[in-house]
Amino acid sequence: MFLLVFLHILLYNFLAVRSCxxxxxxxxxxxxxxxxxxxxxxxxxxxxxxxxxxxxxxxxxxxxxxxxxxxxxxxxxxxxxxxxxxxxxxxxxxxxxxxxxxxxxxxxxxxxxxxxxxxxxxxxxxxxxxxxxxxxxxxxxxxxxxxxxxxxxxxxxxxxxxxxxxxxxxxxxxxxxxxxxxxxxxxxxxxxxxxxxxxxxxxxxxxxxxxxxxxxxxxxxxxxxxxxxxxxxxxxxxxxxxxHCMRPSVQPAATRVISLLGSNVILRCDATGYPTPTLTWVKTSNHADCCRQDIIGDKEQLPRTLESSMQGSPRVGVRWSIISLDDLEFKDAGEYRCQARNMAGISEAPVKLKVVGVTRLSRPPKKKSQKIPPKSSSNSKKSKQNRTTSVTPSLKDNQIPQTPPTQKNNTQTFPVIVSKVFSIYKRSKTNLKGPKKITNTTLIKSIVEQSDNSTIPTSNIKV
Structure with a gap:
């Protein structure tokens, strides 16, 4: 049965191909x-x-x-x-x-x-x-x-x-x-x-x-x-x-244009020829005659035909075209060519655009450190004293405050004062005679009297 079906298909295909x-x-x-x-x-x-x-x-x-x-x-x-x-x-x-x-x-x-x-x-x-x-x-x-x-x-x-x-x-x-x-x-x-x-x-x-x-x-x-x-x-x-057909001729309104960064500019050209030519704008180069020729990352493929143009023909054989460039950037600078063509030929004229200006507000320059002339030793001592008096350390619990010294001889540290206290205590103990008992408070008062120049207040000393 399957063989008959297969033969039928082959015969149908053969007739379809070979039949007229x-x-x-x-x-x-x-x-x-x-x-x-x-x-x-x-x-x-x-x-x-x-x-x-x-x-x-x-x-x-x-x-x-x-x-x-x-x-x-x-x-x-x-x-x-x-x-x-x-x-x-x-x-x-x-x-x-x-x-x-x-x-x-x-x-x-x-x-x-x-x-x-x-x-x-x-x-x-x-x-x-x-x-x-x-x-x-x-x-x-x-x-x-x-x-x-x-x-x-x-x-x-x-x-x-x-x-x-x-x-x-x-x-x-x-x-x-x-x-x-x-x-x-x-x-x-x-x-x-x-x-x-x-x-x-x-x-x-x-x-x-x-x-x-x-x-x-x-x-x-x-x-x-x-x-x-x-x-x-x-x-x-x-x-x-x-x-007879006439090859077009092109005349731009200006061959060199300088405009500010961020401004708008219009490029125009006029052409004559017969039949009436058609105009196209083509950008052929970047940053012509401009200090920004070293812009990094500019991978624009040139030449590039610009589509955003407007044309008009006031009479047979004459045509004008303009192109508007808004919010100029440095990459807009370069050479533009206005091309006119008809069946008799092609003509073109270049227009160079230069963009000038700054890209952003510059930061104010940093002030240079002025050189201080060397001063005498007496002035240096006074400056050190002034720096010492300007420091007011914070007080913590059980901490002995220090008053800012006015003279060099009065600047003492806490370990020096403690050593004086122990030396006075030792001498007073050996010089005492009789059965008189010396208390700690009496001892401290005597010590303070002997060291009247000390900066340690007795009220902050715990006995």
Whole structure:
């Protein structure tokens, strides 16, 4: 039983891989030692994208059918697909995720449909795509964000559409300025003919650059026509006197600014050019011409584009820009560059900012000890006496107080006084005659009388 189920699964997978969709033809082509599956569906009765296309298909052609939309993940199981042709159908819409899992696709053609817009972000699912054909559709614009997904495209056919203008970002991709890119520039083939172009400086620059020697872009047909020029229509661009692009020039309001720490400063620059240039501020260095060049821990990556700027264009060909720096710090000092760019080139002007001031209140300087000149011996003795009189030790229980001496001879310590007491006591005991009894109180009084200069009060002596 299990064997039959296993064989059924194998047979189903074999038929799913090897079978050919209805109303389609399948064939094998040989390239070297590999067999390539080719599937072509050209029956006018087909109205939806087939879902049972063999997984090993390398080239799929859906042509001259009634397919009107391409749904999400329409070719998800075709991971080996290299060529996808959806030409001359009735396609009006394509889901942005229609091309998921087509990472090996090299060529996508959508010529001869009814597309008014193309999901450019869907090109992210085809990183190896090089050829994109959109000839003979109804595209009226080529948005600026398309440049994010066209970097690998070397063949782009936009002919026979309804395009009138090209964005400056696309021109930067196709005609990069010299030195702007480190790697070699890819050569591209563009089809721009048979569109109602507005003959301005941009499209005329495309034609002139494509005709220059060593140009990275080749036009399929250099005969472009103008839809509107001096009240005429259908005039060949080569016969029209088109306006010339002018490289921008930049003039800053001041090239050197000195401002106080903690203050606010505004940097301004003006630019002229045709087409009207766009302005950006870039910080290129830190602490220019400033005494704070030794700030530790400054790891700011430069150059750095500053976003907080305001721009205005009072008339065609003129633009101004300002940037406000609030609560200045020493790290704000440095060189700022105002860059103006249009399709004709880039110009810039430097502005150096210096920040002066102190970071915090300094502490008052410490007073230096004054040198005391040497004094006489009499003065030194007086100073010692003064220091002695200034000391008043605290009294504890059973402690004999000492009065501050006024003379040197009166300064005595307690052990000296005690020795005198015992010597007086001894002499008085030997000199006494008769039976008269001497009490301790009498003895103490006599001792005090003999040592009248003593500092010990008798009231504090316990007997």
């Amino acid at each position: 969709p209805s109303l389609c033809t399948c064939a094998y082509g040989t390239t070297g030692t590999a067999d390539l599956r080719l599937v072509q569906c050209s029956d006018p009765r087909i109205s939806t994208v087939p879902i049972n296309v063999p997984a090993d298909t390398v080239k799929l052609r859906l042509e001259k059918t009634l397919i009107s939309r391409v749904p999400r993940a329409a070719f998800f199981n075709l991971s080996e697909l290299l060529f996808l042709w959806l030409t001359y159908n009735s396609i009006t819409s394509i889901h942005p995720s229609s091309f998921v899992n087509l990472r090996a696709l090299r060529e996508l053609r959508l010529d001869g449909n009814l597309l008014t817009a193309f999901p450019w972000e869907g090109l992210r699912d085809m990183p190896r795509l090089q050829t994109l054909g959109l000839h003979n559709n109804r595209l009226s614009s080529l948005p600026s964000h398309a440049v994010l997904f066209l970097s690998n495209i070397t063949y782009l056919d936009l002919s026979s559409n309804r395009l009138t203008m090209l964005s400056a970002d696309l021109l930067d991709l196709w005609f990069p300025l010299q030195g702007q890119h480190g790697k070699s520039v890819q050569r591209r083939i563009l089809g721009l003919h048979d569109n109602p172009w507005l003959c301005d400086c941009q499209i005329s620059l495309v034609v002139s650059l494509s005709m220059s020697l060593g140009s990275p872009v080749s036009l399929m047909d250099q005969l472009l026509t103008c839809s509107k020029f001096l009240g005429q229509s259908g005039m060949a661009m080569t016969k029209a006197e088109l306006p």
